[in-house]
Amino acid sequence: xxxxxxxxxxxxxxxxxxxxxxxxxxxxxxxxxxxxxxxxxxxxxxxxxxxxxxxxxxxxxxxxxxxxxxxxxxxxxxxxxxxxxxxxxxxxxxxxxxxxxxxxxxxxxxxxxxxxxxxxxxxxxxxxxxxxxxxxxxxxxxxxxxxxxxxxxxxxxxxxxxxxxxxxxxxxxxxxxxxxxxxxxxxxxxxxxxxxxxxxxxxxxxxxxxxxxxxxxxxxxxxxxxxxxxxxxx
Amino acid sequence: xxxxxxxxxxxxxxxxxxxxxxxxxxxxxxxxxxxxxxxxxxxxxxxxxxxxxxxxxxxxxxxxxxxxxxxxxxxxxxxxxxxxxxxxxxxxxxxxxxxxxxxxxxxxxxxxxxxxxxxxxxxxxxxxxxxxxxxxxxxxxxxxxxxxxxxxxxxxxxxxxxxxxxxxxxxxxxxxxxxxxxxxxxxxxxxxxxxxxxxxxxxxxxxxxxxxxxxxxxxxxxxxxxxxxxxxxxxxxxxxxxxxxxxxxxxxxxxxxxxxxxxxxxxxxxxxxxxxxxxxxxxxxxxxxxxxxxxxxxxxxxxxxxxxxxxxxxxxxxxxxxxxxxxxxxxxxxxxxxxxxxxxxxxxxxxxxxxxxxxxxxxxxxxxxxxxxxxxxxxxxxxxxxxxxxxxxxxxxxxxxxxxxxxxxxxxxxxxxxxxxxxxxxxxxxxxxxxxxxxxxxxxxxxxxxxxxxxxxxxxxxxxxxxxxxxxxx
Numbered sequence: 001x002x003x004x005x006x007x008x009x010x011x012x013x014x015x016x017x018x019x020x021x022x023x024x025x026x027x028x029x030x031x032x033x034x035x036x037x038x039x040x041x042x043x044x045x046x047x048x049x050x051x052x053x054x055x056x057x058x059x060x061x062x063x064x065x066x067x068x069x070x071x072x073x074x075x076x077x078x079x080x081x082x083x084x085x086x087x088x089x090x091x092x093x094x095x096x097x098x099x100x101x102x103x104x105x106x107x108x109x110x111x112x113x114x115x116x117x118x119x120x121x122x123x124x125x126x127x128x129x130x131x132x133x134x135x136x137x138x139x140x141x142x143x144x145x146x147x148x149x150x151x152x153x154x155x156x157x158x159x160x161x162x163x164x165x166x167x168x169x170x171x172x173x174x175x176x177x178x179x180x181x182x183x184x185x186x187x188x189x190x191x192x193x194x195x196x197x198x199x200x201x202x203x204x205x206x207x208x209x210x211x212x213x214x215x216x217x218x219x220x221x222x223x224x225x226x227x228x229x230x231x232x233x234x
Numbered sequence: 235x236x237x238x239x240x241x242x243x244x245x246x247x248x249x250x251x252x253x254x255x256x257x258x259x260x261x262x263x264x265x266x267x268x269x270x271x272x273x274x275x276x277x278x279x280x281x282x283x284x285x286x287x288x289x290x291x292x293x294x295x296x297x298x299x300x301x302x303x304x305x306x307x308x309x310x311x312x313x314x315x316x317x318x319x320x321x322x323x324x325x326x327x328x329x330x331x332x333x334x335x336x337x338x339x340x341x342x343x344x345x346x347x348x349x350x351x352x353x354x355x356x357x358x359x360x361x362x363x364x365x366x367x368x369x370x371x372x373x374x375x376x377x378x379x380x381x382x383x384x385x386x387x388x389x390x391x392x393x394x395x396x397x398x399x400x401x402x403x404x405x406x407x408x409x410x411x412x413x414x415x416x417x418x419x420x421x422x423x424x425x426x427x428x429x430x431x432x433x434x435x436x437x438x439x440x441x442x443x444x445x446x447x448x449x450x451x452x453x454x455x456x457x458x459x460x461x462x463x464x465x466x467x468x469x470x471x472x473x474x475x476x477x478x479x480x481x482x483x484x485x486x487x488x489x490x491x492x493x494x495x496x497x498x499x500x501x502x503x504x505x506x507x508x509x510x511x512x513x514x515x516x517x518x519x520x521x522x523x524x525x526x527x528x529x530x531x532x533x534x535x536x537x538x539x540x541x542x543x544x545x546x547x548x549x550x551x552x553x554x555x556x557x558x559x560x561x562x563x564x565x566x567x568x569x570x571x572x573x574x575x576x577x578x579x580x581x582x583x584x585x586x587x588x589x590x591x592x593x594x595x596x597x598x599x600x601x602x603x604x605x606x607x608x609x610x611x612x613x614x615x616x617x618x619x620x621x622x623x624x625x626x627x628x629x630x631x632x633x634x635x636x637x638x639x640x641x642x643x644x645x646x647x648x649x650x651x652x653x654x655x656x657x658x659x660x661x662x663x664x665x666x667x668x669x670x671x672x673x674x675x676x677x678x679x680x681x682x683x684x685x686x687x688x689x690x691x692x693x694x695x696x697x698x699x700x701x702x703x704x705x706x707x708x
Contacts, residue, residue, distance in 0.1 A: 005318040008320060009320065009529045010299060012529075012533035013298050013475075014299045015537065016298075017296070017298060017299040020297060020300070025297045025301075028293060029290075029293060029480050029481070032286065032289050032293060033286070034286075034487075035483070035484075035486075035487030035490065036279035036283050037490075038276070038277040038490075038500065039278065055500070056501075056503070110518050128500070129500050130501075131505070136464075136512075136513075136516060136518070137516060138515050138517060142460070142463075142464040142518050142519060143464065143465070145460070146461050146464065147461075164483070164490075165483050167486075168481075168482050168483050172482075179513065180312060180447060180448075180509045180510075182508065182509055182511065182512055182519050183460075183464065183507065183508050183509070184506065185504065185505075185506045185507075186505040186506070187503065188500075188501040188502070188504075188505070189503040190503065191455070191457040191503055193456050194387070194455075195369070195374070195387060195389055196370070197393060198261065198262070199394075203419070203423065204370055204423065204455070204457065205368070205423055205427075205430075205456045205457045206457025206460070206461070206503075
């Protein structure tokens, strides 16, 4: 059935197609160039990224080194769960974190029922959208993105890219060596729904909270934006 | 596709009488355009982006045989099985076959308009399978035994109270009252979490297919589509053949338009790209993946004068801005795709004979074309369909004769101006005292709802001529 359907559909498409050669088609696509991207909300990348993460209803912390990042994670876990447990993928970058410094107890693998928090180390952060990028594999099983109640994501400042086009350039380059991953995920906020009378509710099916920790030498102004946003509203 | 567009007028009258639903539609008609406008206002290059994506979409459709074939080759190389279906029947049968090959009983389904179009749920349920819609709006609609009333907000027609009552009937709530909206969301989350974990097959849609690498793009806010794509052992991606774009960057450019036009976000919470079954070393993900690609008239539309409708990205901005849609709601259209997009697409997917009333559900205000991120000239396409309706003599005889008379008069301006001047003078004299009419012959459609203002003594053309004469005499 599918075989004859395929031939019939392609035969109809060829009738309407222009019959151009592959070279001409590729050339025509190239001539169309790239899409314009929106201007960032601040000229400096870290600040712009943080502002967009906040706009996406994420919360943000900054950490200048791995030890500080672990302390920030410990603080977040204790504040929300009175616990220091989390689940993380088998990412060498996560395995090398000084967990003992702050007493965090990671379990490496895929999130299981009853485990509320997962940690991912983002491949990239996209300034344009305030999104983080991960892809599936041992280093970050898909369940860790979508099943926890809280999803914590570490983003290295050096992995920030301005636009989605730049993100794809990096992805194409990386997968040339490793092969195409099964799933590539741009994540821009906690799971949300407005399906009931337009009321926005977080935690529809995926995480209710999404916490991003920007790691590295983050400029003071950007740190201030993150700090101000984390202060309780009076 | 179950359709009852032939009763559009009766459906619309019924919808107008439901004040609760009308209020929610008014709210959407007021708020959604503001949210979209704010998102677009903050992006200076939006029009340039719109033109760029349009050019890419046109280029893709002009060379669809090439790009579809490239997508198929790459998708197969990624480990997928790619199937093609000419129509709904073939499409549904292909999916049932895959489910049966795996002895699957439970299917977790993400939002997919294509499967609504083919009636997949009832087909699978008829074969004894348990199909669970997992998008919150779709889940509500499925539990209520209804169809979606909006492309992006399927349960727009239901109030929180309707949904509370529905959950009270369908769920074992015990003493829980579900007072707040967030309680209703948590209730659905808990019920559906079990379905995600138990389903043997996941079914999702795709916002785009990428020819260069064989990935599909899925855009959601809830994350339900991603759970369907990652937890069950078998994944089936359903879409139509016209969704192919040349490059991954093109899909991202399209997502810039989509998120802003649909919900006013710079990006939806989850934009995921799926390439196939789990790779060596992966500890989760499906073991087998399929693409089922439906034609259902798309290849015919491609060779017709309506091909631009295939550039639609299903954002539903045209619904939110349409005075007809926001007045009567999605169910009045009696078709899967409502609003301006549906009024063009439905006659092309079924027949003009079955759905010729829909192209008339238009005030020609042009808002849909103004806001369409794909720059589709929807009012022109609707007018062309009305023209075809006239040629095929599908509209009532008195409409046709009325239009013919009007057309004849419009081609004879002196007579037209004389007759309108006489009519206007009579109305002016009759209505001089009250300044308005509460009843008028042949205009009860107007006067049943509001008074008709009595016109001034002279027509615009009379005033215009007098003004010109005055100017010339100076």
